Amino acid sequence: MTQGQQGQQGRPLLNSRLAGFGTTIFAEMSALAARTGSINLGQGFPDTDGPEEIREAAVRALRAGHGNQYPPGPGIPELRNAVADHQKRFYGLTWSPETEVLITTGATEAIAAALLALVEPGDEVIAFEPYYDSYAACIALAGGVRVPLTLRAPAFRPDLDELRALITPRTRLLLLNSPHNPTGAVLTPEELSGIAALAVEHDLLVVTDEVYEHLVFEGAHHPIAALPGMRERTVSISSAGKTYSYTGWKIGWVTADAPLVTAVRSAKQYLTFVSGGPFQYAIAEALQLPDAFFTEFRDSMRRKRDLLAGGLRSAGFQVYEPEGTYFITTDIAPFGEEDAYAFCRALPERCGVAAVPNSVFYDDPEAGRSQVRFTFCKRDEVLESAVERGDGGAGPRPAGAGGRGGPGRPRS
Numbered sequence: 001m002t003q004g005q006q007g008q009q010g011r012p013l014l015n016s017r018l019a020g021f022g023t024t025i026f027a028e029m030s031a032l033a034a035r036t037g038s039i040n041l042g043q044g045f046p047d048t049d050g051p052e053e054i055r056e057a058a059v060r061a062l063r064a065g066h067g068n069q070y071p072p073g074p075g076i077p078e079l080r081n082a083v084a085d086h087q088k089r090f091y092g093l094t095w096s097p098e099t100e101v102l103i104t105t106g107a108t109e110a111i112a113a114a115l116l117a118l119v120e121p122g123d124e125v126i127a128f129e130p131y132y133d134s135y136a137a138c139i140a141l142a143g144g145v146r147v148p149l150t151l152r153a154p155a156f157r158p159d160l161d162e163l164r165a166l167i168t169p170r171t172r173l174l175l176l177n178s179p180h181n182p183t184g185a186v187l188t189p190e191e192l193s194g195i196a197a198l199a200v201e202h203d204l205l206v207v208t209d210e211v212y213e214h215l216v217f218e219g220a221h222h223p224i225a226a227l228p229g230m231r232e233r234t235v236s237i238s239s240a241g242k243t244y245s246y247t248g249w250k251i252g253w254v255t256a257d258a259p260l261v262t263a264v265r266s267a268k269q270y271l272t273f274v275s276g277g278p279f280q281y282a283i284a285e286a287l288q289l290p291d292a293f294f295t296e297f298r299d300s301m302r303r304k305r306d307l308l309a310g311g312l313r314s315a316g317f318q319v320y321e322p323e324g325t326y327f328i329t330t331d332i333a334p335f336g337e338e339d340a341y342a343f344c345r346a347l348p349e350r351c352g353v354a355a356v357p358n359s360v361f362y363d364d365p366e367a368g369r370s371q372v373r374f375t376f377c378k379r380d381e382v383l384e385s386a387v388e389r390g391d392g393g394a395g396p397r398p399a400g401a402g403g404r405g406g407p408g409r410p411r412s
Contacts, residue, residue, distance in 0.1 A: 033354035042356040050245035058282035067277020075103025082287040099258040106250035107239040113268035119144040123172035130361030156183040160194040173205040179212035184322020200229040218323040249279040308376040311387030326377040
């Protein structure tokens with residue numbers, strides 16, 4: 001350990017709960033993409049802004065002085081009402097804007113605040129792996145014990161018998177994510193009913209991350225909070241970034257029974273307190289956009305999925321086609337490769353495209369050792385260029401194709 005990593009008494013500066021949590025894989029691969037001039041299909045952010053009328057709504061709010069000072073702690077009334085209306089409109093769920101809706105700094109803060117509020121040190125939290133990396137860090141910050149339920153290729157379905165076996169007297173909470181990042185799996189009504197039955201049987205809390213709720217390509221999104229016995233034990237989380245392509249605004253929300261919202265707010269107020277005042281006004285308008293917006297957004301992303309999936313298959317990847325989100329999980333085994341992290345480190349130099357290794361999203365890296373995630377929330381011409389780089393002679397090729405194995409030659 002270097003001196004810069006130690007305090008004056010020789011102790012590590014970083015507390016033990018965060019030991020092992022360094023720079024995120026997204027920052028690492030995005031920096032690599034920038035350094036090599038590669039197309040960044042690793043980090044999941046759009047390369048175009050969302051609806052112009054929503055950006056103009058933020059500008060109007062700024063100029064009118066709405067939200068330029070601290071907004072109310074729970075969020076501005078207009079946005080809390082809009083969130084409640086959205087849940088009623090799409091899912092038939094009724095929440096009180098005054099007591100059952102909380103506005104947060106994106107979904108990431110909502111997850112952190114929920115876990116900090118609801119988990120005691122030593123409590124077990126069951127999470128489906130692979131999982132978004134902040135889940136592990138937030139469970140650690142809360143002092144919880146992470147218990148993974150592994151979703152396995154090719155279908156990435158949860159094994160409910162295995163889930164039942166993981167539940168112990170120390171289990172406090174189930175952390176769900178559907179549509180699921182990074183696999184793109186969407187929990188079915190039957191799976192959700194089985195999970196809900198276990199939660200009720202064992203009196204467990206559920207925190208559910210639903211940020212990709214409007215990006216379901218096969219079937220539909222079904223909130224677990226709507227199932228019998230789940231309203232009083234479920235914290236539902238979503239955000240504006242993924243649906244409206246304004247990820248930098250960081251506007252998220254929690255909907256839950258009033259006692260749960262009160263608990264989450266107790267933790268949230270000591271994190272950011274409040275944020276995003278003018279943007280809250282804009283997202284209040286965004287949530288009221290007509291159904292056609294959500295349909296066109298989903299259909300556009302489905303076309304992008306198909307474009308990139310076709311290109312990846314042509315390049316030789318095994319593709320696990322996602323049912324939702326804007327990510328595609330692939331396998332590099334057809335190239336005779338096994339180490340996704342090494343593959344992703346080399347890929348920008350080899351064909352000018354950056355991706356993310358799924359192995360970093362598993363407690364057991366072997367479970368996803370050869371899986372690589374790509375995002376398709378980019379302009380069509382960017383995706384087409386990425387496909388050309390992978391399929392034009394400089395990209396990966398399966399072992400034995402054209403006498404070559406593994407990733408292709410360095411990009412000139």
